Amino acid sequence: MSTTLAYPTDLTDDQWTLIRPYVCRRSPARVGHPVTVSRRRLVNAILYILRTGCQWRMLPHDFPPWGTVASQFWRWRKAGVWEKIEAALHARVREQEGRRSRPSAGIVDSQSVKSSEGGSERGFDAGKKITGRKRHLVVDTLGLLIAVVVHAANIQDYDGAKEVLQKAKARFPRLKLIWADSAYARNDLPNWLLAACNLVLEVVRRAADAVGFVVMHRRWVVERSFGWLVRNRRLSRDYERSPRVSETWIHIAMVKIMLRRLRPS
Numbered sequence: 001m002s003t004t005l006a007y008p009t010d011l012t013d014d015q016w017t018l019i020r021p022y023v024c025r026r027s028p029a030r031v032g033h034p035v036t037v038s039r040r041r042l043v044n045a046i047l048y049i050l051r052t053g054c055q056w057r058m059l060p061h062d063f064p065p066w067g068t069v070a071s072q073f074w075r076w077r078k079a080g081v082w083e084k085i086e087a088a089l090h091a092r093v094r095e096q097e098g099r100r101s102r103p104s105a106g107i108v109d110s111q112s113v114k115s116s117e118g119g120s121e122r123g124f125d126a127g128k129k130i131t132g133r134k135r136h137l138v139v140d141t142l143g144l145l146i147a148v149v150v151h152a153a154n155i156q157d158y159d160g161a162k163e164v165l166q167k168a169k170a171r172f173p174r175l176k177l178i179w180a181d182s183a184y185a186r187n188d189l190p191n192w193l194l195a196a197c198n199l200v201l202e203v204v205r206r207a208a209d210a211v212g213f214v215v216m217h218r219r220w221v222v223e224r225s226f227g228w229l230v231r232n233r234r235l236s237r238d239y240e241r242s243p244r245v246s247e248t249w250i251h252i253a254m255v256k257i258m259l260r261r262l263r264p265s
Helices: 013-023 039-052 066-079 081-096 157-171 189-197 219-230 243-261
Strands: 105-114 123-125 130-139 145-152 177-180 200-203
Touching: 013 039, 013 081, 013 243, 039 066, 039 243, 066 081, 066 243, 081 243, 105 157, 105 219, 130 157, 130 219, 130 243, 145 157, 145 243, 157 177, 157 189, 189 200, 219 243
Parallel strands: 105 177, 177 200
Antiparallel strands: 105 130, 123 130, 130 145
């Protein structure tokens, strides 16, 4: 029997089946109070916060207590649970689309967003006139996340790209080609990437005779991914005190996107 969804963000039965093995694991040697809160309801509460952007304390009362949800969020984040779910779903989505499970090419770009007061790693992006943080993403040709790093907005793209591209290469050694805009061609970044990561950086340039808005070949894919992220109000700006928590919310958003793309088997 299918479960009635209380909110549009709730997981369907098929979606819950896909992620249940990762969030319901329990060590056989673990002792203590038995689990009394549904893991599915905890995940639904986290997805509700992601989509609506509400504070932990403002969770509707039909979810588990906000303190319980927040504590479990931190435990799953520390254990890398969301990254494990994302990795499993990423392979399934690519295979469903007729691609190899591990990508060989990607697109890199950054997005500067305003941040709330307080927290670490904040800066002023002089180009975008934004005080906050910068999200550096590497996505595959389907727009699915390969790697993410969140850092201060005052760090230049060609410097911030080093960390996220190293992370991408470590996750997918098969990765060979990266498309990017002209900002990444500065400071000898292409030569550094080739020597340090064995990655070829190909710059996608705007046509000289282009007028107004033009969809850029390859680059539009990562721009679409940024658009997917900011549909979630928790990601419309950076509300987190730690950039590592910001990265976790991006992983969760990508998990939700891939769950919706997967067709029931």
